[in-house]
Amino acid sequence: MSWNTARKRFQRNVESYPKALRDVYLARANRFTLPTFESKEWPFPKNERKTKTEEIGFVNGDLAYITEGEKKGTVSTIFQYSPETDSVLLADVTSKKLLPKPYWVENQTSHLVDYPDYVKKSHIKLAAKDRDENGKVYYVVADKVIYKEKYYDDRYKRWLPRRYVKGHESIEIPWPNPPSEPKDDYLSTKESTVFEKSYELQSLAKPPVPAGVLAELRNPYSRYKKRFLTEADARRINGPEMPLTDEQKIYLAKKTAQPPKVHKRLSEDIQDFIGARIADHLNNIENPAMLAHLDVLSKSKIPDFQKTMKQIEEHEATQQQ
Numbered sequence: 001m002s003w004n005t006a007r008k009r010f011q012r013n014v015e016s017y018p019k020a021l022r023d024v025y026l027a028r029a030n031r032f033t034l035p036t037f038e039s040k041e042w043p044f045p046k047n048e049r050k051t052k053t054e055e056i057g058f059v060n061g062d063l064a065y066i067t068e069g070e071k072k073g074t075v076s077t078i079f080q081y082s083p084e085t086d087s088v089l090l091a092d093v094t095s096k097k098l099l100p101k102p103y104w105v106e107n108q109t110s111h112l113v114d115y116p117d118y119v120k121k122s123h124i125k126l127a128a129k130d131r132d133e134n135g136k137v138y139y140v141v142a143d144k145v146i147y148k149e150k151y152y153d154d155r156y157k158r159w160l161p162r163r164y165v166k167g168h169e170s171i172e173i174p175w176p177n178p179p180s181e182p183k184d185d186y187l188s189t190k191e192s193t194v195f196e197k198s199y200e201l202q203s204l205a206k207p208p209v210p211a212g213v214l215a216e217l218r219n220p221y222s223r224y225k226k227r228f229l230t231e232a233d234a235r236r237i238n239g240p241e242m243p244l245t246d247e248q249k250i251y252l253a254k255k256t257a258q259p260p261k262v263h264k265r266l267s268e269d270i271q272d273f274i275g276a277r278i279a280d281h282l283n284n285i286e287n288p289a290m291l292a293h294l295d296v297l298s299k300s301k302i303p304d305f306q307k308t309m310k311q312i313e314e315h316e317a318t319q320q321q
Contacts, residue, residue: 043084050083054161057145058126061176064090065141068123075127075139087118096289112289126163128173140171263312 050056058064062078076090097115099108128140146169147161155178163173202208209217229237244252266274285291 044086050086054147056081056083056121058088059175060179063127063129063139064088064124065127065139066090066093066119066124069093069119078124081121082118085118085120087120088124089116090119090124093117093119096292098290098293112287126173140165140173142166142171142173145173262315263308264315265312 053059058078058081060079060081063075064078065075066072071090071093074092076092078088079091080089082088094114094116096112098111099113099115101111126142126145128142129137130140131137142165144166145163146166148164148169150159150161152158153160153175156175160175163175165171165173282291282294285294
């Protein structure tokens with residue numbers, strides 16, 4: 001058994017959970033992230049993700065017409081597709097986000113950065129650029145795209161179907177130029193080494209262990225094949241309970257003797273003082289992006305705070321009785 005197979009046995013497979021449990025797990029995961037980086041939706045299961053080019057409908061470098069959101073009506077360039085969320089990253093769709101200093105890039109001087117936002121695939125349409133007879137540039141937007149005969153594209157080194165606008169089959173949308181090919185460096189593997197066979201195909205028809213050796217590997221007379229345990233084996237499985245030390249007994253006695261911790265509400269004077277200090281701090285902030293970040297942060301719910309307030313209400317109810 002390989003290490004990857006053994007490791008997957010103990011990993012949490014959230015994709016197999018029902019939707020209600022996935023939402024709960026996602027809410028717990030968002031507790032440890034900044035409000036502006038919270039995940040709103042859980043990734044699609046692996047069997048629902050689109051990986052083929054014909055299923056996705058576009059590649060990196062294609063033009064997209066945005067139909068929803070603040071950038072509605074604009075044309076941008078696609079530079080990444082995410083099959084986990086069925087969404088794309090566009091060149092001109094960004095937002096201000098607060099980035100911790102350990103994640104800063106080179107020459108970064110501010111916590112606020114323009115971070116790309118994912119746009120759902122259903123909110124874009126494939127577009128293309130062309131010129132008329134007078135040399136004026138115009139865009140063609142396709143509501144739907146159909147695929148016809150395939151041809152070998154020497155740029156991608158593969159067979160690709162031709163894309164046409166549905167209802168206007170005379171308009172073809174060509175595939176964009178692929179990204180620049182990576183250059184070889186000292187970490188690159190030689191082509192002759194790549195084609196060397198370094199593995200042996202295993203099949204159930206030819207087991208790796210001869211049948212005559214199985215009896216030696218699996219001892220049929222092993223005492224561990226018996227359906228009962230000896231007293232020595234039982235002691236190994238169920239270890240004895242360790243007795244408590246004198247220090248542990250003294251600590252537990254002090255903990256039980258202490259009165260239960262009671263939370264009380266803050267007085268009105270303290271609440272007014274804290275509110276005045278927070279208001280003075282907010283009034284001195286001029287950056288709108290920081291104000292938007294603090295506004296999102298103020299709306300986030302903290303489970304520990306809600307639990308404490310519930311304990312205060314229960315204590316006040318018992319005092320009134």
